[in-house]
Amino acid sequence: MPSGKIHDVVTYVLAVPTAVGFFFLTRNAGLAALGTGMMVFGGLMFGPDLDTHSQQYTRWGLFRWIWFPYKRFFPHRSSWTHGLLWSTLLRVLYFTTVVTLFLALMMYIQNVFVFGMPANGEQALMVMRESSRRMSRLFAAADRKLLLVTFIGLWWGAATHTISDVLGSALKSMFRTF
Template structure:
């Protein structure tokens, strides 16, 4: 399995090519491209499929990484629940939302006087684009894992 630094480097290397592909397919809105980049970077640094281990993305959460400890206990490493495009991303985002609800509720009620639900509804199309970026980043991560595993198996067969 490649290291976290390798995954991060490959994702960041691929981002300009992905943006070129999006632009060539007609996604030329700067807003779309910026939201996609934000989601892609969040998917690379914070919502990686490797959150099921004590990985670089796990440590990137800083003191908030304790929120991900139950996720690590529940999810076996490289299971289809964590390392499958879309399904793993949906589960990670849903987990994060469920864990964040009490925190957001306290902040919404006692610290800020805003309606979080209203804000989420106002920016639902942007949230979908961010999710698309997260899915793209994790799909690249998973593809690299698969290719590296196949490479190792081929190498083992050749050495025998």
């Protein structure tokens, strides 16, 4: 499997044809920049290796706790994290869930300690409902084209990682045979 450094180089090198491809598909410099930015983000920070103590993981810095349960739960290089089809979708869902829970926690703390509301299950349920509503409103308000280009960029950034993992392993076993 290629090292984090090689993965980074692959991401940077492929960013150029990715930008060209996005521009060709969208005929829009802004969308091409968004898609390419998301592809680089997907390769450097939002990629399959968040399932292990990797550069992708440590780059989150103070926010790496977001990915701690992900890293613990999913086996490294399993199809949950490295699968070409659904692993990016799963990461987006996971990330959205953690952000929603975090938002709910912040609201809970504010309600209880600032507004003096009761600290109980009902309060927890209320803030969960409110934070879910805010998150879905955010997604509903966003432009469909922006969401699609963002997702394709993230997916492609992760896909280039998985493909280089597979190619790297194939090359390694080939050299072992000779």
